Amino acid sequence: MNLSENLKKNQRVVTFLNRAEIDFLDKLGKDALFSTGSKLSRAKIIAWFVDFMKELNINGKNIKSEQDLENRIREIMGQKGVSPTSPATDAF
Structure with a gap:
């Protein structure tokens, strides 16, 4: 596997969040589910935040x-x- 392919693979990141932070991510995901029918996972929301920060x-x-x-x-x-x-x- 070349370097380019390796960089595209998702990596697991373990993080510690407090209850309010978890609740915020869960609410964001549930709001998306009820308004669009698409559930957003905590991991996907965090990844999108990282992508936005990079942008x-x-x-x-x-x-x-x-x-x-x-x-x-x-x-x-x-x-x-x-x-x-x-x-x-x-x-x-």
Whole structure:
């Protein structure tokens, strides 16, 4: 198997989330199920969040805390014209 094929394979990641974080992912998945008929798994939602962060070109430079990361995301989202209260983000 070449490197390109190996990079395309999904890798298992074990993470520890608190109850509120799990509930949020479950609610997101259930909302999708009831509104579209498609169930979203926790893993799929997390993978999509990672893909979105990559699309925003988020990097780890000068990020030392959760607040630093949140500020970076808010800064970039503001530059792209998306406000935290826009309809596209109401579910979050």
